[in-house]
Amino acid sequence: MIKSCTAILRVVHYGLSDSARQAEEAARIGDGETAERALERAFTAFDYARPHHERSWTSFFGASRLGSLAVSSYGRLGHRETDSLAGSLLSVLSPTETKVRALVVADLALSAATRSDVDRADELAAEALPLAVRTEASLAQDRLWELTEVLPQDSGRGTAEALRQRVTSGLLASFQA
Secondary structure, eight states: OOOHHHHHHHHHHHHHHHHHHHHHHHHHHTTTHHHHHHHHHHHHHHOOOOOSSSGGGGGGGGGGHHHHHHHHHHHHHOOOTTHHHHHHHHOOOOOOOHHHHHHHHHHHHHHHTTTHHHHHHHHHHHHHHHHHHTTTTTTHHHHHHHHHHHOOOOTTTSHHHHHHHHHHHHHHHHHHO
């Protein structure tokens, strides 16, 4: 009986991880329906998961990680609740969860850039970049690299190009340090 309960908990936990990642990937390709269903499955699995009873390498998948995947998915879909969800998540993060904070703010910057809101992307990237570099938050740094790719081209003189240059310089400097 105990072995079967452990097996069920393991399936729930892995279902959580798989569903959350599926949501993010579906959102990346613009499949909103699949992303939303996968997020729903991930949140349901999270309600039943007990990661502290599993192997230590699975315990990283807590509420903040699930929240960051939801923000990423919503941001990629241009969901109207992205900022609200991110704000709720940011307000409950502990001061030690700096990598998650960097990732969420970088995802918000990417979302703003995707919507061509360069001023907001600039504001958010200014917050995310030093945090991502200082904490060596590789996922946040990946999102910032992606941000440089989705910014509109503006002949090298506008805000988008200045933001692209600032983010690129900041990220490259972190690799050389």
